[in-house]
Amino acid sequence: MSNPVTLLALSPEETQERVVALGGKPFHAKVIRTAVFSKGQLEYKEMTSLSAELRERLAVELPILVGREVDRVVARDGTTKLLIEFPREDGRGPLIETVHIPSHDPAKDATLCVSSQVGCPVACPFCASGRLGLERNLTRAEIIEQYLRGRAVGPLARTVVMGIGEPLLNLVELSAALTVVREEMGIGARKITVSTVGFPDRLEKLSPTKPGFQLAISLHTPFDDQRAVLVPAMAKIPISDILRAGDKWFQDTGRQITYEYVVLGGVNDTQEHSKHLGERLRGRRATVNLIPYNPVEGDRFQRPSRADVEAFADELRDAHVVTTIRWSRGLDSDAACGQLRLRAER
Numbered sequence: 001m002s003n004p005v006t007l008l009a010l011s012p013e014e015t016q017e018r019v020v021a022l023g024g025k026p027f028h029a030k031v032i033r034t035a036v037f038s039k040g041q042l043e044y045k046e047m048t049s050l051s052a053e054l055r056e057r058l059a060v061e062l063p064i065l066v067g068r069e070v071d072r073v074v075a076r077d078g079t080t081k082l083l084i085e086f087p088r089e090d091g092r093g094p095l096i097e098t099v100h101i102p103s104h105d106p107a108k109d110a111t112l113c114v115s116s117q118v119g120c121p122v123a124c125p126f127c128a129s130g131r132l133g134l135e136r137n138l139t140r141a142e143i144i145e146q147y148l149r150g151r152a153v154g155p156l157a158r159t160v161v162m163g164i165g166e167p168l169l170n171l172v173e174l175s176a177a178l179t180v181v182r183e184e185m186g187i188g189a190r191k192i193t194v195s196t197v198g199f200p201d202r203l204e205k206l207s208p209t210k211p212g213f214q215l216a217i218s219l220h221t222p223f224d225d226q227r228a229v230l231v232p233a234m235a236k237i238p239i240s241d242i243l244r245a246g247d248k249w250f251q252d253t254g255r256q257i258t259y260e261y262v263v264l265g266g267v268n269d270t271q272e273h274s275k276h277l278g279e280r281l282r283g284r285r286a287t288v289n290l291i292p293y294n295p296v297e298g299d300r301f302q303r304p305s306r307a308d309v310e311a312f313a314d315e316l317r318d319a320h321v322v323t324t325i326r327w328s329r330g331l332d333s334d335a336a337c338g339q340l341r342l343r344a345e346r
Ligand code: SF4
Pocket: 120, 121, 122, 123, 124, 127, 128, 129, 130, 131, 163, 164, 165, 166, 197, 337
C-alpha cells in the first residue's frame, strides 16, 4: 500500500485540485495553507471553519505531518535538537536532525537549522553526519516539515540550511521548500542562509538566477592539500575556483558570501593558516565566520583554545577581512551536527 499524498508535497494550485477532489471548495485550499503555514495549525481538527466531514476526510487523504519525533534534547541555553523519523513502506525510516537555536537576546526570535539530506556524501572527517554516508535526498515535504516542527518549538526569525547533508546536491527539492518558507511562512530571503562546500560549476549556474537565499561556503583551510583531507568530496577542486565562484555570486546577486571555517585545534588554527587565509580573502566582498570545533565522541579532533581562535580572528581582521566567531550553542546536548542521529543509528 502506497503512502497518501501529503499537503506539504503540494503547490498551492495542486492543493486546490486535491481539496476539490476531496469534496471541498476551491477557497478551502487557501484556508488550509494559511492555517498550516501562517498560523502553525498542524491538525485539521483545529481548522474549525471547515466542515467536520471535510476535516475527517483531509486527515486521512491529505495528511499534514508524516514524520515522528523520536527524540528531543534541550540544552541549558534552550537550544532544542529534534530527531525526526520519516516513514518508509518497509518499516523504520531515515532519521534526520533539526535544531531550534534561541537568540542570545530574549526579545528576538530563534534560528532554525535544518537538514537537506539523510546522511552526507561529502564525508568531512570531523563531522558525525558524514560518517554514515548518504542514504538519500530529503523531499520538499520533509524539509518543510522540519520548519513546521521547529516553529512549534518557538517563533523563528531566520534559518540556516546547515544541518545534515550538502544542500547543492538536493537543490530542486530544497528550492521548492524554501519558496514555501519565504512566501507562506514569511521568512525573507535575507534571513535564509544555505551552507555548501561550494561546487563552483553549480554555483556559477545558480548565481545568475538570483536564488532567494544567502550563501555560506565551508572552506575550513586556505590550503588545497589540506582541504582534500578535510572536505574529501572536493579533493580535486582548487580553492581558487571556489573563491572565483564566490566572487561571481556577489557580482550576480549583490549578496556577500560568508566563508565558514571550522577551527580544529592543532590542525587548521595556526598563524600560517590565518595569514594565508587573509591573503586569499583580502579585498574580496566576504565575511569569515570562525566556528570553534565541537568535539564528537570518539574522533581525533580537538576543540581549539579560545586564545588561539581570537588570535586567528585578529590576524584576519588585520588583513581587513570582516571576521566573526560563532561559539557553539548547546554544548551539553550532543550539539555537533549529526551526533544525535549517529547515536540513535548505533
Ligand atoms: S560538515 Fe557538512 S558537508 Fe561535511 S560531512 Fe558534515 S554535513 Fe556533510
